[in-house]
Amino acid sequence: MTGWGTATVAGVRRPVPQAVELRLDVHDRVQHLPGQHYVVRLTAEDGYTAQRSYSVASAPGDPLVELFVERLDDGEVSTFLADVVEPGDILEVRGPIGGWFVWDGADPALLVGGGTGVVPLVAMLRTARELGRTDLLRIAASTRTLAGLPYADELLAAGALVVATREAHGIRPPGRLTAADLVPLWEPGQTAYVCGSSGFAESASRLLVDLGFPAADVRVERFGPS
Template structure:
């Protein structure tokens, strides 16, 4: 999800989403089961901190009075300075809905107010203000076939979908393709490979495939009628991947896109 530069709150984080109850989730193939859960502000205790790839951190949070999320939803993390100034950013949930902890993956950006604190300062036992789960569009209900396409850290909500499918015993419903500069930089690389994901690297060869961007030829074996496509990544990646899918015959209405990147 989005991380931005100093003092530049994202419009979608300005309180325009419900704080409690539920928000409508779209029907049709791949949609949520009628209504997507939505949680208000909670206190979360940090119980785990891992740094599996460079310039990033995984946080496991024990959220008080947690509302169970759907795979694909996100949380807002809010920090408050001593002078009362606040900064908040959104991060996709990587954990499956059935996991008792909420796992967030945070990419560290040098000018990020929130990501630098979460990556460099936060330790187990610390408490954070969080709001979530949020989002009713980019969610997978665990029942319908889907094609997951992610770029870089955009794989995070897709990992939540893969984990949900594994817990449900329905890994057969998902096909996955991801793109990364190098395998060492790919979040959850081992888990994605174990799940059978096609992994494309743009800065180094991977297996028998030379370095290069995701292509239509890569996606053809994964595209089947009736699959909703979930695309997550940077603006450029999301635009290119969505165009490939539509050109391959997936209706635009069946391509759900979530973009991330700095907008401040």
């Protein structure tokens, strides 16, 4: 990861309410690792700047960098990216960033995501598909509703466990992710990757440790208000 650079917006899609998926052609791109993120910086005419970090959803082999942005009503950056940005626009970016929350593509992993916290886990899933090693991953995703879960169809197609807190999903009633949900996903030698809001990350990582996961094998990435 070096300094600030630029990216051309190659595609804009709005797959779920209050969110946007951006496909970026990053100039002088350095190939990322699954689990890393980019920072996007906006500069106003008066010189004021605002920047936010967004996880990469694409696999390293994808010619474009895919970012998933949740639109926050009071967000200085997310509202612009979701409402204003169009294909052909130039964005200022910095990345890829991150060295701890990355999957090496060789070792078994248990991926646990809450809401938009599934985005870096999707990058890991796509990388596993590129390598022909989807057998290495087990995935659990928690969401309020299935319609609001990023990449829901892709996760379900990969056999991910999806639990919803506001509605029934299949025969499972509404409810939070539990230890009983995670037990069938455990395999020897796994590293756990947990991503979501601060509350979700704390709860999910505690579940794993209480189940017997060594704390050193639980990697956590959390997000919250800037």
